[in-house]
Amino acid sequence: MTLEELEPKAREMIGRYEQPRAAALPLLWLVQDNLGHISSEAEFWIGKQLAMSVAHVRELVSFYTMFRMKPAGRRELRVCTSLPCQLRGARDVLARIETHFKIRPGETTPDGELTLSEVECLCACELAPMAQLDEHFIGPLDGDTLGLLLRGSRIPDPQPFLSTGGPVISSRFRYPDGAWFETYLADGGYQSAGKALLHMTPDQIIEQVSAANLRGLGGAGFPAGRKWSFVPKSSPKPRYLVVNADEGEPGTFKDRYILERDPHALLEGMLIAARAIGSHKAYVYIRGEYIRPARRFARAVEEAYANGWLGKNIQGSSFDLDVVIHRGAGAYICGEETALLTSLEGGKGFPRLKPPFPAISGLFQSPTIVNNVETLACLPFILRHGPERFAALGTLRQGGTRLFSVGGHVSRPGLYEAPAGVSLRELIYNHAQGIRNGQRLKAVIPGGISAKVLTAEEIDVAMDFDSLTAAGTMAGSAGVIVMDESTCMLEALLAASRFFAHESCGQCSPCREGTGWIHRIVRRIWAGKGKPQDLDHLLAIAGDMEGKTICVFADAAAWPVQSYITKFRSEFEEHVHTGRCPASREAVACRP
Numbered sequence: 353m354t355l356e357e358l359e360p361k362a363r364e365m366i367g368r369y370e371q372p373r374a375a376a377l378p379l380l381w382l383v384q385d386n387l388g389h390i391s392s393e394a395e396f397w398i399g400k401q402l403a404m405s406v407a408h409v410r411e412l413v414s415f416y417t418m419f420r421m422k423p424a425g426r427r428e429l430r431v432c433t434s435l436p437c438q439l440r441g442a443r444d445v446l447a448r449i450e451t452h453f454k455i456r457p458g459e460t461t462p463d464g465e466l467t468l469s470e471v472e473c474l475c476a477c478e479l480a481p482m483a484q485l486d487e488h489f490i491g492p493l494d495g496d497t498l499g500l501l502l503r504g505s506r507i508p509d510p511q512p513f514l515s516t517g518g519p520v521i522s523s524r525f526r527y528p529d530g531a532w533f534e535t536y537l538a539d540g541g542y543q544s545a546g547k548a549l550l551h552m553t554p555d556q557i558i559e560q561v562s563a564a565n566l567r568g569l570g571g572a573g574f575p576a577g578r579k580w581s582f583v584p585k586s587s588p589k590p591r592y593l594v595v596n597a598d599e600g601e602p603g604t605f606k607d608r609y610i611l612e613r614d615p616h617a618l619l620e621g622m623l624i625a626a627r628a629i630g631s632h633k634a635y636v637y638i639r640g641e642y643i644r645p646a647r648r649f650a651r652a653v654e655e656a657y658a659n660g661w662l663g664k665n666i667q668g669s670s671f672d673l674d675v676v677i678h679r680g681a682g683a684y685i686c687g688e689e690t691a692l693l694t695s696l697e698g699g700k701g702f703p704r705l706k707p708p709f710p711a712i713s714g715l716f717q718s719p720t721i722v723n724n725v726e727t728l729a730c731l732p733f734i735l736r737h738g739p740e741r742f743a744a745l746g747t748l749r750q751g752g753t754r755l756f757s758v759g760g761h762v763s764r765p766g767l768y769e770a771p772a773g774v775s776l777r778e779l780i781y782n783h784a785q786g787i788r789n790g791q792r793l794k795a796v797i798p799g800g801i802s803a804k805v806l807t808a809e810e811i812d813v814a815m816d817f818d819s820l821t822a823a824g825t826m827a828g829s830a831g832v833i834v835m836d837e838s839t840c841m842l843e844a845l846l847a848a849s850r851f852f853a854h855e856s857c858g859q860c861s862p863c864r865e866g867t868g869w870i871h872r873i874v875r876r877i878w879a880g881k882g883k884p885q886d887l888d889h890l891l892a893i894a895g896d897m898e899g900k901t902i903c904v905f906a907d908a909a910a911w912p913v914q915s916y917i918t919k920f921r922s923e924f925e926e927h928v929h930t931g932r933c934p935a936s937r938e939a940v941a942c943r944p
């Protein structure tokens with residue numbers, strides 16, 4: 353394949369977007385998928401196709417971690433060492449892989465067969481410790497599975513625990529190969545979209561969604577109906593619906609299952625939301641590592657077009673909707689909605705100052721609603737069964753259920769659909785079957801790695817947005833990371849701080865400098881070289897990062913530092929003063 357041969361496909365891709373520059377990531381993928389890497393010649397070629405400077409193309413290649421400028425091995429093994437995987441032995445797995453193949457992360461075996469990388473969370477924590485081999489997620493990489501991987505044998509598909517009986521979302525997770533169009537239709541699918549398109553006004557849809565108390569489930573918990581009502585009705589500009597499927601918060605793995613197993617629920621939700629805000633074009637931004645989920649979702653989109661549920665005059669309603677799938681390329685910050693929009697427009701994933709909020713000026717400076725996958729997938733239930741029933745499943749101010757991703761030291765890691773107000777204790781001890789190996793609970797992060805940590809004494813708390821805020825932490829993405837008594841909290845903070853230092857977009861100095869500085873100090877303490885002033889110094893740096901930056905990433909990077917040190921101060925002090933880990937008296941030792 354040559355660059356010239358890619359030109360027809362490139363033209364078709366550019367034609368999907370309002371502005372040619374927006375096709376930058378798709379073109380970079382086109383080149384890398386077909387030619388193995390992005391050469392300088394390819395950068396020049398892409399620049400020419402998009403009327404973009406080569407310098408800008410090079411910036412994109414270096415910003416997004418999945419693009420490479422040199423050829424890789426025939427196979428790629430990406431080992432996750434983020435906190436949920438670290439808790440289940442990822443460091444040892446990586447060490448065994450390095451010893452076996454005699455390469456370090458970033459290297460390729462001399463025969464050109466395998467390239468090894470160490471990566472941040474792949475959002476498959478139910479498989480921890482896990483890795484991605486080409487497009488496949490493999491894990492848990494313990495015992496037999498790791499042996500198969502090292503011998504180059506076929507690794508069976510993982511069978512993690514998944515709720516399949518949830519009232520709102522998870523019932524169709526029972527189809528391992530996905531609930532495709534006929535199955536979805538037979539299950540009552542598209543009835544709600546039909547109702548929304550043929551029998552309801554946009555205001556009626558917004559009223560019902562507001563009455564259902566549906567909160568945004570991407571992390572911020574903003575009421576969905578209220579957000580939609582901000583879209584100006586009289587704007588001459590087109591309105592866009594953008595689906596945030598960039599799932600990247602360590603500890604979270606819910607949206608992947610919706611994309612893979614129930615993609616039509618998302619599509620039906622998109623139809624309802626698009627009708628409510630008057631949008632005729634929707635973009636679905638899927639994280640780059642989600643190759644199989646993206647492929648499955650693309651199949652559902654094709655089915656929906658073929659059956660008249662997308663395209664022009666949908667089901668005779670005179671409502672049109674087109675869907676474009678846009679693949680990310682390895683940058684956590686693109687989950688932040690304005691960074692996602694900048695990325696979608698062909699830029700580096702840089703968050704923007706708000707206001708203006710996307711509902712007023714978002715994609716291509718037009719009114720845009722960004723919603724999370726799970727938020728949208730709740731909509732068919734609300735319109736089909738009524739807002740009262742959805743509201744009654746949850747708490748006073750948050751209706752419905754949530755998909756809780758539960759990982760770390762529990763006996764049964766998995767994805768659990770439960771009422772929004774389920775208690776954290778119930779999630780850990782009833783759903784996930786308690787702490788593994790009969791150990792005692794030490795700490796829990798209730799809403800993805802950005803959330804403040806809770807101690808074992810603080811788990812009698814409801815998991816809805818308001819209750820967790822009142823408890824001094826946050827519900828976030830509902831990624832629950834459980835740590836038992838053997839966990840070294842310094843090592844946990846090291847994993848969190850490495851993540852934030854790696855993922856800062858670098859625009860704001862308190863964030864760019866602060867995250868790196870925190871990581872370096874924590875690493876030094878971990879190496880047994882702590883100084884008496886280090887802990888107060890860390891708290892001061894974290895305090896200086898809060899509320900001073902373009903987006904809340906910097907605040908999120910500060911919260912683990914503040915909460916881990918405050919709640920486990922004596923353990924941190926012992927590390928600093930003795931250079932040793934107090935948790936090492938227990939079963940699993942911290943490395944230094």
Ligand SMILES: Cc1cc2nc3c(=O)[nH]c(=O)nc-3n(C[C@H](O)[C@H](O)[C@H](O)COP(=O)(O)O)c2cc1C
Pocket residue numbers: 567568569570571572573574576596597598599600601684685686687688689690722723724725727728903904905908
């Ligand atoms: C640093 C950062 C990362 C985020 N990552 C995600 C993400 O991976 N997925 C997501 O849906 N929302 C994420 N969000 C929240 C989005 O900015 C936005 O609030 C959400 O997509 C809105 O959809 P919702 O109202 O349906 O929740 C992130 C926010 C921040 C600040």
Ligand code: SF4
Pocket residue numbers: 685702703855856857858859860861863864901902903904905906
């Ligand atoms: S706070 Fe951090 S991630 Fe957010 S815009 Fe600033 S530098 Fe980027």
